[in-house]
Amino acid sequence: MTLDTDAVEAIAFDSYGTIVDVNTxxxxxxxxxxxxxAVAELWRNRSLQYAMVGNAIEEYHSFYELIRHALKWALDARGVELDESEREEILSTYHELAVFDDVREGMERLREAGYDLYVVSNGNEEMLDSMVDHADLGDLLEATVSADEVERFKPEAELYSHAADRIGTPTEEIAFAAAGWWDVPGAMHAGMQGVWVNRQDTLWGPYDADPDLTVATFHDLADEFET
Known part of the structure; x- marks a missing residue:
């Protein structure tokens, strides 16, 4: 498939791993x-697994709670015993994750090209507020959309569809950009055009459909919309 930039009215972004670096x-x-x-990878993977299992069994807890539980699991799996205050100190890093260098300028270029920008995230509202503040993106974003609003996590179609309702634009007129190999197909399944920001040079699929566009940075994405 090929991205149809002429059909795009708004661009939505994932947050963690796409705008900010979870490896922080x-x-x-x-x-x-x-x-x-290794522990960070265990932590990240376990938190995503909790989200997907929560969808399957219709049990919802905020993403911050999930990453809190996933951190303890990852430490226990490695035989590392930390008290609650030490774990909370590590967990608080999620409010100050490093911003990828290309994000600000890439988003500025997209705004100047005439596109409204949004974030659609599994993160809860407090997490997204702190991310936007820390990344200094408040002047570039129209709004953030949290999984808390529907109590369903991506890649469930419900959250992407809800985001389209919040944005006020049909799903097919939204380009959704994310680094997650699992996130982009979810958006495409919901009807959005999918942009894979392949920051870590990982493998796609196997899925029946390829991303509508694959880029390495937000600069590459802006190049597509400025042409």
Whole structure:
């Protein structure tokens, strides 16, 4: 498939791993564990698994609660015993994750090209507020849409459809950009045009449909909409 930029009225972005770097958590983890990269990967993967299982069994907890439980699981799996205050200190890093260098300028270019920008995220409202503030993106975004609003996590179609209702634009007129190999197909299944921001040079699928567009950075995305 090919991105139809002429049909796009708004652009929505995922947050964690797309706008901000979840690997930032490796720094505080390094104070307590020998292999922070491995623990961070366990933590991230477990939190996503909790979200998807929660969808399947119709049990909802905020994403911050899920990552809190996932952190404890990852530490326990590695035999690392930390008290609650130490775990909460590591967890708080999610409010100050590093912003990818291309985000601000790429979004500015898209705004200047005439597109309204949104964030659609599994993060709860407090997480998204802190992310927008820390990333200094408030002047570029029209709104953020949280899984809390429907109590369903991506890649469930319900959250993408709800986002389209909030944006006030049909799903097919929204380009959704995300780094998650699982997130983009969810948006496409809901009817959005899917842009895969393949930041880590990972593999796609296997799925029947390819992304409508694959880019490495927000600069590449802006190039597509400025032509």
């Amino acid at each position: 958590v490796e720094e505080p983890l390094s104070e307590y564990v020998e292999n922070p990269e």
